[in-house]
Amino acid sequence: MRILKIIAIVALVALIGIQFIPTTRNQSDVVPVTDFIATYNPPKEVESMLRTSCYDCHSNNTKYPWYNKIQPLAMLLEDHIKHGSEELNFSEFGDYSDRRKKSKLKSFIRQVEQDEMPLESYTLIHRDAKISKSEKKLVLNWINKVLDSI
């Protein structure tokens, strides 16, 4: 029993300790001209799906959830934002070469078709970010059109 008590206290102290780890905020008020939505002007439903389901990790502007104040959740989110926007950043999409744009949109289609994106660890908490079957059809149709226009 004693050992369990010690472990519990150590864990609690560690949990309190990590609350002081600072995080950087990925937020910007300006919508750059290179922004994907600003450039391709999607239908309303597609726009709102992109904003709710993808932009938190794939743009320069994250809408931070309440749990971003709590570690280790904040670190996890920060890591997702860092890696997600390195791979694909909708705020900077216009700066990509045509070849890169196409390959990213093809990857977009693959990821959404196979339910790889948005990440499950994210939709677990952000229930509204889950993509329904009809939304999926709509967004993939539209992405295919954009792909044809590049």
Ligand code: HEC
């Ligand atoms: C919780 C954060 C998060 C959300 C939300 C999210 N992604 Fe991602 N995404 C990532 C991370 C992290 C990676 C890189 C690592 C990986 O592939 O798992 C990634 C990778 C990708 C890639 C691969 C890029 C490449 O180079 O092939 C595509 C495409 C993508 N995401 C599209 C989307 C789309 C579309 C949505 C919305 C429907 C979305 N993501 C939502 C975090 C996220």
